[in-house]
Amino acid sequence: MKVLKFGGTSVGSVASIEAVLTIVKQAYIAGEKPLVVLSAMSGVTNLLTKMAENAAERIPFEDDLKFLEAKHFDVVKKLIAVKFQNPVFTKLKLMLNDLEEILQGVSALKELSLQSKDLIVSFGERLSNYMVAKIIEQEIPETEFIDASHYIKTNSNFGHAQVNEELTHQLIQSLGFTHAEKLMFVTGFIGSNDKGRVTTLGRGGSDYTAAIFGAVLQASAIEIWTDVNGMLTADPRIVKKAFSQPILSYTEAMELSYFGAKVIYPPTMIPAFLKKIPIVIRNTFEPDFPGTTIQYESGKSAFPIKGISSISDIAVINLSGSGMIGKSGFSGRLFTLLAREQINVVLITQSSSEHSITFAVNPDDASKAVKLIEAEFELELEANKLQAPVVEDNLSVLAIVGENMKRTPGMSGRLFYALGRNGINVRAIAQGSSELNISVIIGKENLAKALNAVHDAFFAQLKKTLHVFNVGTGNIGSTLFRQIHEQHNFLVENNDIEINVVGVSNSRKMLFNSDGIDLTHWADALEEKGEVSDLASFIDRMRAMNLPNCVFIDNTASKLPSTYYEEIFKANISIVTCNKIANSGEYAYYQKLHETARKHGVDFFYETNVGAGLPIVRVLKDLMLSGDRIVKIEAILSGTISYIFNNFIGDSSFYETVKQAQELGYTEPDPRDDLGGVDFMRKMLILARDAGYALESTDVDLGAILPQACLDAASVDDFYAELLKADQYFNALKEKASREHKVIRYIGKLEDGKVSIALEMVDENHPFYALSGSDNIISFTTERYKERPLVVKGPGAGAEVTAAGVFADLVNVGA
Numbered sequence: 001m002k003v004l005k006f007g008g009t010s011v012g013s014v015a016s017i018e019a020v021l022t023i024v025k026q027a028y029i030a031g032e033k034p035l036v037v038l039s040a041m042s043g044v045t046n047l048l049t050k051m052a053e054n055a056a057e058r059i060p061f062e063d064d065l066k067f068l069e070a071k072h073f074d075v076v077k078k079l080i081a082v083k084f085q086n087p088v089f090t091k092l093k094l095m096l097n098d099l100e101e102i103l104q105g106v107s108a109l110k111e112l113s114l115q116s117k118d119l120i121v122s123f124g125e126r127l128s129n130y131m132v133a134k135i136i137e138q139e140i141p142e143t144e145f146i147d148a149s150h151y152i153k154t155n156s157n158f159g160h161a162q163v164n165e166e167l168t169h170q171l172i173q174s175l176g177f178t179h180a181e182k183l184m185f186v187t188g189f190i191g192s193n194d195k196g197r198v199t200t201l202g203r204g205g206s207d208y209t210a211a212i213f214g215a216v217l218q219a220s221a222i223e224i225w226t227d228v229n230g231m232l233t234a235d236p237r238i239v240k241k242a243f244s245q246p247i248l249s250y251t252e253a254m255e256l257s258y259f260g261a262k263v264i265y266p267p268t269m270i271p272a273f274l275k276k277i278p279i280v281i282r283n284t285f286e287p288d289f290p291g292t293t294i295q296y297e298s299g300k301s302a303f304p305i306k307g308i309s310s311i312s313d314i315a316v317i318n319l320s321g322s323g324m325i326g327k328s329g330f331s332g333r334l335f336t337l338l339a340r341e342q343i344n345v346v347l348i349t350q351s352s353s354e355h356s357i358t359f360a361v362n363p364d365d366a367s368k369a370v371k372l373i374e375a376e377f378e379l380e381l382e383a384n385k386l387q388a389p390v391v392e393d394n395l396s397v398l399a400i401v402g403e404n405m406k407r408t409p410g411m412s413g414r415l416f417y418a419l420g421r422n423g424i425n426v427r428a429i430a431q432g433s434s435e436l437n438i439s440v441i442i443g444k445e446n447l448a449k450a451l452n453a454v455h456d457a458f459f460a461q462l463k464k465t466l467h468v469f470n471v472g473t474g475n476i477g478s479t480l481f482r483q484i485h486e487q488h489n490f491l492v493e494n495n496d497i498e499i500n501v502v503g504v505s506n507s508r509k510m511l512f513n514s515d516g517i518d519l520t521h522w523a524d525a526l527e528e529k530g531e532v533s534d535l536a537s538f539i540d541r542m543r544a545m546n547l548p549n550c551v552f553i554d555n556t557a558s559k560l561p562s563t564y565y566e567e568i569f570k571a572n573i574s575i576v577t578c579n580k581i582a583n584s585g586e587y588a589y590y591q592k593l594h595e596t597a598r599k600h601g602v603d604f605f606y607e608t609n610v611g612a613g614l615p616i617v618r619v620l621k622d623l624m625l626s627g628d629r630i631v632k633i634e635a636i637l638s639g640t641i642s643y644i645f646n647n648f649i650g651d652s653s654f655y656e657t658v659k660q661a662q663e664l665g666y667t668e669p670d671p672r673d674d675l676g677g678v679d680f681m682r683k684m685l686i687l688a689r690d691a692g693y694a695l696e697s698t699d700v701d702l703g704a705i706l707p708q709a710c711l712d713a714a715s716v717d718d719f720y721a722e723l724l725k726a727d728q729y730f731n732a733l734k735e736k737a738s739r740e741h742k743v744i745r746y747i748g749k750l751e752d753g754k755v756s757i758a759l760e761m762v763d764e765n766h767p768f769y770a771l772s773g774s775d776n777i778i779s780f781t782t783e784r785y786k787e788r789p790l791v792v793k794g795p796g797a798g799a800e801v802t803a804a805g806v807f808a809d810l811v812n813v814g815a
């Protein structure tokens with residue numbers, strides 16, 4: 001036989017009761033001999049408690065009584081055929097009349113005893129079980145309503161009575177004999193004392209009833225039907241990726257419930273544990289989902305832990321002083337004291353020097369605990385052997401739980417790496433000696449972020465989510481969004497990476513959505529729902545959202561974002577940027593940024609600063625990391641200028657060729673940056689710095705391409721006007737090159753710590769002769785690549801290749 005227990009939400013409405021009926025009937029037809037335990041209809045226990053308290057105050061309860069009647073009658077009207085309704089109404093009415101009499105008695109006496117309260121509350125289970133039994137009886141005549149108060153015998157501790165196991169066992173066993181062929185509906189939560197007075201079993205009482213009946217009748221399983229899919233890997237309100245664990249051991253379930261997973265209340269399950277009866281948590285509203293089986297063995301699992309539990313509010317009390325050293329009785333006295341006063345100690349850590357003890361309690365208990373300690377250790381405090389206890393609140397506990405942890409090294413490493421990388425400070429740590437649980441205390445403001453980061457770290461086979469905050473939605477930004485959108489499913493399925501763009505800004509508007517902005521309609525959403533943008537508040541919001549695995553992407557050409565990079569790193573947020581301004585500004589700032597990122601364990605990726613998506617920054621970094629030394633760099637790193645000199649041939653005009661480069665998306669937003677050489681200068685400077693040279697932009701010897709008048713133009717339009725006038729000048733250059741069978745190249749060099757960029761004419765023997773489109777080329781001569789340099793060549797500008805480079809940097813964050 002099987003016990004099926006349904007909680008209040010499962011008997012909340014006509015629809016949910018219908019779902020219960022289907023589940024019970026299926027089990028019955030399958031020959032599982034179900035015994036059903038129902039809670040009161042949802043909200044009824046609270047209502048009855050309120051009515052009882054009101055009665056004692058002579059506050060009218062008649063309306064509530066009518067409401068209660070209607071709530072049950074309504075179900076009867078809908079689920080029982082008219083011809084069978086009357087006797088059911090009559091019986092329910094009789095029960096409600098009894099209830100009314102009792103309430104009147106309370107009202108007359110103006111006194112509510114715990115005994116009366118238990119009796120009043122017990123009506124909830126009696127009404128629901130009787131009613132649902134009658135509904136199902138229409139199809140299964142063997143159905144019988146059982147008032148469990150006749151079978152579960154308890155002491156007289158009203159409110160949370162203790163069960164007399166022996167007597168209860170006998171009574172239920174004989175019920176089992178006489179009712180072997182029946183479909184029983186048993187009231188949860190209630191029992192009675194030796195005088196037959198109704199008692200209640202306290203928190204989780206209906207689960208307890210199910211466990212008691214299941215244990216005595218040797219059920220093959222006890223199914224707890226509720227409104228969630230089992231015990232989840234973390235609190236689903238905080239961790240969206242939490243999923244239901246198929247199998248947990250009893251101890252794992254205890255640990256997970258202890259810290260928050262409120263699906264079951266473990267003490268009630270003890271009768272089942274002792275008999276090794278599996279408990280299965282299932283969802284009434286998703287009956288096909290297998291749920292969570294809680295059993296004796298932990299079972300095999302793909303993951304090293306089973307779940308992460310948490311308590312959001314905790315206070316920590318710290319006791320320190322020389323008086324503790326070597327005093328073996330000290331902690332004994334302390335914790336006996338707290339236990340005696342019923343202060344639940346959630347977690348304890350002691351430093352190995354024995355100089356201090358830290359323990360966590362419910363914040364409501366903190367000041368009481370301090371008073372108790374001050375009284376108990378008065379002498380030690382006076383003698384300064386103990387410092388006054390210090391309380392800290394606004395803290396949370398996070399615990400990773402799983403029996404397999406003890407066989408897997410590196411678990412705490414993984415935990416602390418995930419926390420550290422996200423800038424979450426750990427205040428105290430405790431590992432149960434069973435190695436079943438590692439708990440950390442952290443600031444409450446970081447709990448959500450920590451839970452998500454740790455969930456990703458341990459269930460990473462599932463997915464890593466990067467939370468992206470992107471500024472700049474122009475040429476590169478919008479192309480990046482399209483690429484991310486197109487790749488989304490592939491990344492999730494093949495690389496277990498999910499990219500959620502949660503913040504977007506351009507120079508006019510900004511938009512946030514912690515669930516991820518829809519990348520098919522981001523432009524409309526930004527326009528319609530966006531707020532007026534302001535970079536400072538964008539950064540503040542980014543920090544305040546406090547999401548794990550955050551990446552800030554700078555796709556602007558503006559200096560402003562770069563002024564926030566340091567702050568962003570300090571908030572443990574990685575940066576990916578195609579904007580060259582930060583790395584090519586003052587050397588001290590470049591250095592500071594790199595140092596800050598390193599110190600905070602976050603990434604600073606800027607591959608597209610040089611040669612767009614071509615692997616150049618990465619190659620140089622690897623050369624340096626592996627101990628090579630740069631002897632010389634020669635390069636063409638302006639895609640725009642490369643394009644211009646590759647296409648400024650035959651009859652084409654210089655002016656038109658520049659326009660084309662801009663239309664093709666090769667130029668900077670302001671093309672003067674390309675033609676004036678500034679963009680190229682920035683790239684050379686970044687490479688030189690990455691190669692270990694502390695250079696400033698003024699150290700670069702920058703040869704001009706343009707006549708001075710073009711450089712002096714006040715606006716982009718003026719610049720183009722000047723450029724038109726300069727056609728003569730460029731035609732002369734072109735003709736000279738052609739006469740000498742040469743091509744024009746704008747070449748950068750780094751040699752002996754000096755950077756220069758100059759216009760040159762090269763013949764076909766020069767390695768930079770053959771280029772096309774927006775090609776960049778770079779040749780690294782190093783100590784190891786001495787005879788033949790390492791060369792990277794390919795398209796070095798354009799939205800597609802640049803966005804792809806930003807994208808690649810992004811997916812490598814935290815890798």
Ligand SMILES: NC(=O)c1ccc[n+]([C@@H]2O[C@H](COP(=O)([O-])OP(=O)(O)OC[C@H]3O[C@@H](n4cnc5c(N)ncnc54)[C@H](O)[C@@H]3O)[C@@H](O)[C@H]2O)c1
Nearest residue numbers: 472473474475476506507556557558578579669797798802
């Ligand atoms: N085009 C290329 O081939 C290429 C290659 C490598 C790197 N890059 C770099 O890409 C960056 C972007 O270039 P683009 O062509 O996409 O520019 P763009 O002008 O098309 O777009 C710039 C975006 O930045 C936004 N912006 C500017 N200031 C801002 C601020 N203070 N706050 C928020 N948003 C702001 C603008 O509103 C716009 O959405 C530049 O830094 C450029 O150097 C471009």
Ligand SMILES: N[C@@H](CCO)C(=O)O
Nearest residue numbers: 638639640666667668
């Ligand atoms: N405007 C730049 C884009 C690549 O950084 C170029 O032309 O090279």
Ligand code: NA
Nearest residue numbers: 607610612614
């Ligand atoms: Na690059």
